[in-house]
Amino acid sequence: MTDILQTKPADWKYVSEGGATIVFSYDGPSHPDFDGKVLRLRKSTLQKKTAPVAPTQHADGEPDDPTIEYQTKCIQKLIPSAHLPRLQTVQLDRFWLEELVKLQDGFRPQERKQKDEIDLERKKGVLATDLVGGNWLAVEIKPKWAFMPSLVHLSDETKAIKSQTCRFCMHSHLRARRGQQEATEYCPLDLFSGNERRIALAVNSLWDAWVASNATMNNLKVFAGGRFVTPSEAHLLFAEGYENGQGLNAVRDAFAVALVQPLLHTPVLRILSDLQRDLDALDIEGLSKLWKLTESSAPLYRQTFSSYFEQFSGDSELEPPTTPIGVSSPFLQSPEPCIFDWIDFVDAYLTPKKPEMDHSKPSPENLRYYLLAYLLSATVKDCSVIVKLDFLKPEEPQQDVKPDSVTVIDLDPKSMDKLRHWEQLDREIAQTYSSVQIKKVCVDEGKKS
Ligand SMILES: [Zn+2]
Incomplete structure (x- = not known):
């Protein structure tokens, strides 16, 4: 097994983090095992340590990260491997991790630091293809729920609401009302529609929410040459020689033109929406x-x-x-x-x-x-897709879309003990939305009549 002690903690730099994991990219001296790779580590909450699933035990005590087994033994049968990152297990070391925390904790967002930290008890982490760190643009989209539910089992209270407005739009309303996020016009059913005009609408809505939230809304992240970009640095998305005198709206237009084509032509969005609908x-x-x-x-x-x-x-x-x-x-x-x-x-x-x-x-x-x-x-509702793009060159024709330009990440197994919380949240989302006067109409193109 590859050992993290072959590198120094200072060779890794903070990239981003989600609810359960945190990601660092390799930035040290050239090394065949680590060049072009990211290290994904589990986090533990500051209140209590939790194990998300019951994985298989291995002879050396700690099981492989459940993500690896789940991806190689299950997910690869459902999503073509050309659209998945390559994953492998890496051996960790507690002192090494402590050193990494000292060097990198300052780069983590304050609100995350209050909730969780790198799990120092873990002996294994995941090395994965670095999708964001190279000399290109990487756009990470968390698309969320792709479909409207079947009405057969819905209660009389929720049927009318759930057949008109999609789950994500209702949840956004609840979050905005609680002050947890900016209001957003983004509707996943636009992104999953397979229709160029609607995909462009979704991309523009994601962009607007990205700007309004100063890149803190987690449905869109943008990286340029490995650097996490915020709206005030949006000029970094342009190719050299194209950035002069361009305002934020010019970036928005060029960004939408460049991103819509791979999203329209990749089979990935269709695969994700079919799986979500079919399995739920x-x-x-x-x-x-x-x-x-x-x-x-x-x-x-x-x-x-x-x-x-x-x-x-x-x-x-x-x-x-x-x-x-x-x-x-x-x-x-x-x-x-x-x-x-x-x-x-x-x-x-x-x-x-x-x-x-x-x-x-x-x-x-x-x-x-x-x-x-x-x-x-x-x-599948909670995964993200990463789209690899060339730096933006406004007014120039797009290059051909390569199959590996769209990759699905964050496909972690979910646990049974989440179900009751999801049921509760679902009720709360529908109840809160029932009091909204003018309800949004979301259109599900994939629905079988
Ligand atoms: Zn919607």
């Missing part, structure tokens, strides 16, 4: 109903609450308790999936001979399948 066939509302149905049909449950079933049948006010979705009980066990569960699931999902499932009447026998499908859908 029930919506969290339908999945939650199936969970309750399965638990309350269990023989032990019927026996435990037999007095209810004998006396109060049909009175919904006095229903016996059920456990929250994703939480195991004596009546229904649903442990965190390990890598073998994921491999089995993806094989079952991809088998051409699989029996047709009627999603309008999901069966308790298929609960585990639907749970894993929903978690995988959540991974």
Whole structure:
């Protein structure tokens, strides 16, 4: 295994971070194992240390980072490897990590530093292709939810709302209302539409939110020659000799022209939206109903609450308790999936001979399948795409789009214990949006009628 001690902490520079991981790019003396690579490290929250999944144990104690196994054994069957970064495990060292923290912590955003830190306990990290650090522009987009839900399992309260406005737009409204982010016009259904005019609209909305939030909104990040760019440095996006006298609007126009073509021609957005839609066939509302149905049909449950079933049948006010979705009980066990569960699931999902499932009447026998499908859908809803572009040359024709110019990153497995929070958040998002007077109309081009 490659060992991080072959490099010095000072050879790495801070690039960016998400909720669970932090990324550094190699900037040291030329080395075949590290040139053109980034180091991705797990973070731990300052309150409590958490392990996101139950990965397989290895002889040397710590398992490989779950991202690696999940990507190589599952995700690569769903997304062509030309559109995925190359990943490998690297051995870490505590003193080395402490030194890295000393050198680089000053580059981290203040609000992140208050919440979490590099997990110094980890013995393994991930080396990945450096998609942002070379002599090009890298645009990182977090596209989010690509589809409108199927209406079959929605409640009367949410059906009208969820069929008109997409999940992301409703969530943006909630966040803006709480003061967590700037209001944004960006709608993922524009980005995923396959329609050039709508993709341009999405790109412009992302740009406007990027400017308004001073590059803190996490749906768009821009890197020029490895440097994280903020709106006041937008001239860095131009090729040499093209930057003179150009204002922010000129950058916005040239940026949109350059970015729309790869987004229009790559198969990646279509693949992501098909996966999200297909894997989330029930919506969290339908999945939650199936969970309750399965638990309350269990023989032990019927026996435990037999007095209810004998006396109060049909009175919904006095229903016996059920456990929250994703939480195991004596009546229904649903442990965190390990890598073998994921491999089995993806094989079952991809088998051409699989029996047709009627999603309008999901069966308790298929609960585990639907749970894993929903978690995988959540991974795809939360990934990012990185588009590699040449430095901007306004008014010049675009170069051909290469297949490897669009790469999907941040495909981490999601855990079962998130489900109940997602159910709660979903309810809150729809409830808050129901009080909005003029509701946004989002158009889902991929919806099958
Ligand atoms: Zn929308």
